[in-house]
Amino acid sequence: MVNYCVYQDRCHAEVEQKMREFLLIDEAKEEIILYLLKENFLNEERFTRSYIRGKFYIKHWGKTKIRMHLKQKQISEKLMNMCFDEIHEDDYLKTITRIYEDYFSKQKGLQEYQKKSKTIKYLMSRGFEYEKINDIFD
Structure with missing residues (x-):
């Protein structure tokens, strides 16, 4: 899971989806997520900021489309609003x-x-x- 998070910033939902593929017990999943958070491999704000930058500056998406996709990734409205300052x-x-x-x-x-x-x-x-x-x- 560390390699999965190092390759590209990930959100909690993506990590949990990936762990479902491994069929792990709940305690193992919790331990892995805690470790990833503690070691800063998993950081929701960093993910949100890089996602917004990438989708706007590379794919030229508008704020509405970016917001919709972030909601699908279960990012909170408060965090989204805080991170949209990435777009000037x-x-x-x-x-x-x-x-x-x-x-x-x-x-x-x-x-x-x-x-x-x-x-x-x-x-x-x-x-x-x-x-x-x-x-x-x-």
């Missing part, structure tokens, strides 16, 4: 603008309102908030 507001707006311009310019043979509508849907599917998208249009 200027970078966030620049990313929305860049994706908007790229996607909007690729729309051919459509009316202006259709291009705008498709672009808004695309940006929302990438996890960006409607209010932020509207700010780009203004």
Whole structure:
């Protein structure tokens, strides 16, 4: 389990899922998790921060999509809110603008309102908030 956690930051849910594959007794699972926490191989805040950075700066996901995926990994709302300072507001707006311009310019043979509508849907599917998208249009 140490190698599993060293390779990449993991959350509790991922570690517990991996241990289920090993069919360990409950006491062994608890001992392993305590050891990983004590030796700082398992750190929920570090995982959340690196997950947010990676999904935004590499995959260019919006906050909504990142938040949804973190909820699936059973990360608390409080921890999520605390860690979203990893995304700088200027970078966030620049990313929305860049994706908007790229996607909007690729729309051919459509009316202006259709291009705008498709672009808004695309940006929302990438996890960006409607209010932020509207700010780009203004």
